[in-house]
Every structure is written in structure tokens, then in C-alpha cells.
Amino acid sequence: xxxxxxxxxxxxxxxxxxxxxxxxxxxxxxxxxxxxxxxxxxxxxxxxxxxxxxxxxxxxxxxxxxxxxxxxxxxxxxxxxxxxxxxxxxxxxxxxxxxxxxxxxxxxxxxxxxxxxxxxxxxxxxxxxxxxxxxxxxxxxxxxxxxxxxxxxxxxxxxxxxxxxxxxxxxxxxxxxxxxxxxxxxxxxxxx
Amino acid sequence: xxxxxxxxxxxxxxxxxxxxxxxxxxxxxxxxxxxxxxxxxxxxxxxxxxxxxxxxxxxxxxxxxxxxxxxxxxxxxxxxxxxxxxxxxxxxxxxxxxxxxxxxxxxxxxxxxxxxxxxxxxxxxxxxxxxxxxxxxxxxxxxxxxxxxxxxxxxxxxxxxxxxxxxxxxxxxxxxxxxxxxxxxxxxxxxx
DNA sequence: CTTGCCTGTTCTCGATTTGTTCTATATAGT
DNA sequence: ACTATATAGAACAAATCGAGAACAGGCAAG
Numbered sequence: 001x002x003x004x005x006x007x008x009x010x011x012x013x014x015x016x017x018x019x020x021x022x023x024x025x026x027x028x029x030x031x032x033x034x035x036x037x038x039x040x041x042x043x044x045x046x047x048x049x050x051x052x053x054x055x056x057x058x059x060x061x062x063x064x065x066x067x068x069x070x071x072x073x074x075x076x077x078x079x080x081x082x083x084x085x086x087x088x089x090x091x092x093x094x095x096x097x098x099x100x101x102x103x104x105x106x107x108x109x110x111x112x113x114x115x116x117x118x119x120x121x122x123x124x125x126x127x128x129x130x131x132x133x134x135x136x137x138x139x140x141x142x143x144x145x146x147x148x149x150x151x152x153x154x155x156x157x158x159x160x161x162x163x164x165x166x167x168x169x170x171x172x173x174x175x176x177x178x179x180x181x182x183x184x185x186x187x188x189x190x191x192x
Numbered sequence: 193x194x195x196x197x198x199x200x201x202x203x204x205x206x207x208x209x210x211x212x213x214x215x216x217x218x219x220x221x222x223x224x225x226x227x228x229x230x231x232x233x234x235x236x237x238x239x240x241x242x243x244x245x246x247x248x249x250x251x252x253x254x255x256x257x258x259x260x261x262x263x264x265x266x267x268x269x270x271x272x273x274x275x276x277x278x279x280x281x282x283x284x285x286x287x288x289x290x291x292x293x294x295x296x297x298x299x300x301x302x303x304x305x306x307x308x309x310x311x312x313x314x315x316x317x318x319x320x321x322x323x324x325x326x327x328x329x330x331x332x333x334x335x336x337x338x339x340x341x342x343x344x345x346x347x348x349x350x351x352x353x354x355x356x357x358x359x360x361x362x363x364x365x366x367x368x369x370x371x372x373x374x375x376x377x378x379x380x381x382x383x384x
Numbered sequence: 385c386t387t388g389c390c391t392g393t394t395c396t397c398g399a400t401t402t403g404t405t406c407t408a409t410a411t412a413g414t
Numbered sequence: 415a416c417t418a419t420a421t422a423g424a425a426c427a428a429a430t431c432g433a434g435a436a437c438a439g440g441c442a443a444g
Contacts, residue, residue, distance in 0.1 A: 001213065002213050006212070024392085025391070025392065035432075035433060036433045037393090037434095038395085038432080038434075039431070039432050039433075041393065041394085042430095042432095057392090058392090058439080058440085059440080060439090060441075061391080062392090097382065098286055117306070122309070183383075183384065185383055185384050186380065186382050187380065187381040187383070189309065189379040190377070191329065191375075192378075217404090226422085227421075227423080228422045228423060229404090229423090230405080230421075230424095231420070231421050233405090234420085247403095249403090250403090251429075252428090252429055252430060
């Protein structure tokens with residue numbers, strides 16, 4: 001989005017939010033400070049072509065904003081307690097949150113992280129990294145062969161990879177044996 | 193990538209990230225400190241030839257960064273096993289997956305669903321519904337007062353709400369006491 | 385209905401910006 | 415001094431921009 005496009009977009013968003021309906025091209029022109037409707041119209045065309053704006057053709061004031069996958073955050077839910085409403089209906093833009101360059105997805109196989117709430121079949125989103133803070137959950141490559149999802153601790157000159165499952169013992173390695181490939185960024189599990 | 197190429201690449205990346213669109217050759221020139229557009233243009237040519245930069249010919253400000261995939265699905269990861277690559281680098285479009293009308297988000301409070309891998313502080317995305325199949329995890333309103341996240345079973349004329357935590361006993365209700373508000377659609381947990 | 389204004393849309397024009405190519409100059413390495 | 419390379423700067427065509435004119439359809443008042 002170029003600078004004038006951004007300016008026009010902001011104006012439209014603000015107008016729709018405050019007035020409840022789309023501004024006219026002339027109103028945008030005056031609001032932004034242009035002296036010609038043609039110019040404004042050209043920018044609107046561009047925005048519509050990019051899908052950043054929707055237009056109901058043949059209607060006056062027919063501009064609408066495309067729906068973003070915003071998911072309203074309603075409150076907290078607990079065992080046996082009512083939903084504690086969160087005052088302003090915050091919206092979480094998952095698209096924004098996940099717009100993290102380099103992110104990739106792996107599907108978890110096995111139960112070794114079950115006590116961390118990571119189950120067989122879950123999707124984990126990994127942010128590429130060469131190192132990680134102690135206690136982080138990472139994708140670690142061991143001896144250049146085996147990649148595994150574990151909690152990592154680096155101290156006393158050795159690396160510990162700890163599963164979150166009492167059935168698995170922590171594994172100890174020399175630092176040169178373990179290569180961090182990425183850090184756990186997000187867990188996603190779909191039920192339907 | 194030579195040093196000036198690296199410098200120009202960084203400038204372009206930064207500009208696209210902050211402004212949302214490509215810089216012009218003149219802007220790069222000023223930003224880096226050159227006094228000629230020709231030189232900058234030569235480096236851009238080189239970057240395009242190497243595939244490190246894309247150019248929409250015939251358009252002004254038509255430089256784009258090679259597209260990074262949404263979130264590539266790389267494979268499965270397991271305890272002590274190598275990543276089992278998935279042949280085609282499938283891409284998961286979370287935008288698409290979450291574009292489910294009516295979806296709303298709740299933050300989980302408490303440990304009553306811990307054995308289902310749902311932890312304190314997790315986000316659950318709920319799809320509004322009036323009923324749910326046996327065994328589904330639902331948001332249930334009890335006696336019109338208390339909302340809770342539980343696994344639901346309806347049989348023998350009574351409703352069982354079962355926590356996934358041995359510390360909590362299943363609770364039995366008459367059907368008219370329990371109102372399903374929604375079905376668990378997705379679990380999301382952010383680590384960073 | 386008709387009328388008149390607002391609105392959306394399309395077009396042209398001149399000025400400016402931009403991508404591109406070219407040549408000349410400066411610099412570094414041999 | 416010679417060559418290779420990097421930079422500066424000029425020049426040109428195309429794209430873009432803002433202004434303004436013109437026209438048809440929407441919309442509400444009479």
C-alpha cells in the first residue's frame with residue numbers, strides 16, 4: 001500500500017467507524033486535501049484491485065471493508081465458573097500473529113511432550129533459530145541425524161534435552177552433538 | 193552477495209517492511225548514499241539475476257521480495273526420530289482454516305482439561321452451536337449461570353460433563369440444566 | 385412523474401517521477 | 415602505464431500523478 005493509498009484507507013476506515021457508512025469520493029477528496037475526484041477514484045480502484053477494499057458497484061457510498069479473520073476474545077472460562085467477560089471485546093488477529101517470517105509447521109508424532117500439553121498429531125509452528133534460551137522447547141537435531149522436539153537446557157558445558165513425559169529420561173549431550181533448528185512459536189490443534 | 197548488494201538488499205527489505213511497498217531507485221540511492229541512480233540500478237540487476245529479488249518490469253516501484261510461503265508443512269517430528277519429510281511442501285493456510293463465521297476465543301483458566309492437553313492460559317476457539325456429539329469438548333452453561341469447558345456425554349436421559357483431570361469427578365445433570373453454547377474448534381497456544 | 389444535486393466513473397492534459405541505458409570519470413590492482 | 419571495475423552524471427522513454435472536464439446513473443424533494 002503506497003502512502004496515498006494508506007491515507008485514503010485510513011480515512012475510509014475512520015469514516016465507516018464513526019458514521020457507520022462509506023464516505024463519498026468527494027468527501028475523501030476534501031478530507032485528504034485533493035482537488036480532483038479522479039485522482040481519489042484511481043487510488044480506490046487500486047485498493048479494490050488489491051482486495052484491500054470492497055465496492056458495491058452501482059451504489060453510492062458503496063465501499064466496505066473486507067472482513068479480516070478476527071476472532072473476538074470474549075473472556076475467560078474455567079471449571080465450574082461463569083465466563084468472566086473481558087470488558088472491551090478485544091479482537092485477536094491470528095493472521096497478524098502468525099505473520100512471522102520463516103515460520104514453518106511440523107506435526108507432532110508421539111507422546112514425549114504430553115505433560116507440556118503437546119499431544120500426538122498436534123501442529124507446532126516453529127520459528128527458525130540457531131540458539132534458544134534455557135527451558136525453551138526447541139526442534140533439535142542430534143548428531144546431524146535425528147530431529148526431535150524437546151525442552152532444552154544448556155549448562156555446565158553440556159546440553160540436556162528433556163522430554164515432558166515421566167516415561168522418558170532426560171538425554172545428555174556434548175554441545176557439538178546438538179544443533180538447534182528452531183524454537184517452538186505456537187501450538188495449534190484442530191478439532192473439527 | 194557482495195557488500196553493496198547486501199546493503200541495497202537490506203534497504204529494500206526494510207523499506208518494504210516499514211512502508212509496505214518497494215522503494216524507487218532514487219530513494220535507494222539517497223538512502224545508501226550514492227550519487228547516481230545508474231550504479232544502484234546495476235546492483236539491482238545483479239540481485240534480480242541471482243533470484244534474490246523480483247522485479248515487475250514496466251512498473252514503477254515494482255521490486256518485491258521472493259515470496260515466502262505461508263506456513264510450509266515440513267513433516268512429522270517425533271521423539272528420537274528424524275523428521276519424516278512430507279513429499280510436497282504442503283502449505284497450510286491458517287487464514288482459510290480459521291475463516292469460520294462466528295468463531296470466538298476464550299482463554300482457559302484452570303487445569304480441569306489438562307489431560308486433554310488444554311492448559312491454563314491457552315486460547316480456545318469456539319464454534320457456536322446448540323448441540324454437540326457425544327464426547328465432544330464444549331462450552332456448557334450450567335443452570336444458566338456457570339459456563340465451563342468440558343467433555344460432554346448425553347445418554348440415558350442425563351448429561352455428563354467430564355473434566356479431563358483425575359482430580360475432578362464427572363458431573364451429572366438433567367438435560368434441561370445444561371445448555372451447549374459452542375463446540376471446541378481449535379486450540380492455540382503462543383510461546384513467544 | 386420531473387427536476388436538480390450528488391455520486392461514480394471515465395477521459396485527457398501537463399508536470400513530475402521513475403526505470404533504463406549510455407558515456408565519461410575516478411579508483412584500485414597489476 | 416594499462417586494465418578492470420565502480421561511480422557519476424546525462425539523456426530518454428515510459429509510468430505515475432494530480433487537476434480538471436464531461437457524462438450517466440442514483441437519489442431525494444417537489
